[in-house]
Amino acid sequence: MFEYLVVVLFGLAVGSFLNVVIWRVPRQKSIVSPSSRCPSCDTPLKPWDNIPVISYALLHGKCRYCKIKISPRYPLVEILNAALWAAVYWRFGLGWDVIVYFAFMSALVAVTFIDLDFQIIPDAITLPGIPLGLVAGMFLLPDPMARTMSLGWQSALIGAAVGFGLFYAVAVASRGGMGGGDIKLMAMVGALTGWKAVLLTTFLGSLVGSVLGLFLMLAKGKGRKTKIPFGPFLALGAVLTLLFGQEILRWYLHAGR
Secondary structure, three states: OHHHHHHHHHHHHHHHHHHHHHHHHHHOOOOOOOOOEOOOOOOEOOHHHOOOOHHHHHOOOEOOOOOOEOOOHHHHHHHHHHHHHHHHHHHHOOOHHHHHHHHHHHHHHHHHHHHHHHOOOOHHHHHHHHHHHHHHHHHOOEEOOEEEEEOHHHHHHHHHHHHHHHHHHHHHHOOOOOOHHHHHHHHHHHHHHOHHHHHHHHHHHHHHHHHHHHHHHHHHOOOOOOOOOOHHHHHHHHHHHHHHHHHHHHHHHHHOO
16 A cells, blocks of 8 residues: 555656646747746746645645636646556556556656647657657567567567558548657557557547547537547557556457357
8 A cells, every 4th residue: 555655646746747748848848947837927836836736725726826726637637647657556566667657657648638738749758759668668568468478679669660650551541630749659659568559559549539529529519620639549548558458358359259
């Protein structure tokens, strides 16, 4: 239980930093300086105003200085990141592979909210993630679709190639309907999880995206040409595949008998 508490506390702290990443990276601002400040009045925040979740609750969701409401998304990002870290620890225990997966989950959180806001997936997250994912996939990580086996260099390389190639082909076929950010995101996912996981991630992300798109069309009258960012659905598919890919595949094979 103590280990989970430590994981959650670190997950909350990193989630707080992710809020900085989500705000600054798409605006091409440094994530290092200046220090955290109110997005409304630009007043630098004191350390006690920046405690994950707690500060938001104590300040009743308002800036201490200008009293403007702070988006509830700030504590949501912190809690989501901590929950994903706890889920990774629950699934894999503690080891070097888990540290990589912590970073992977946090990258997916950042990608999700940036894509929702700006409909872009920044190269600053995915491009470093591809070579780092290849190195980790070659030497550290298990195969999420068969945890008794290591991923290995072949699966990591093939996974990155399949992730990139599959979505590049979709982008060409759709004449720009698929963004370059999605292509690089799936190359990163493939490097970390292998080609089988890329296919399952794509299926799950497409399934959820299609269901939500249909719901928006029926409930809110959204047109078929309304743009819906695909990155969040791919991120969700990657999370489900990493945590439950083996069980999902086993259930599918069993149901097909």
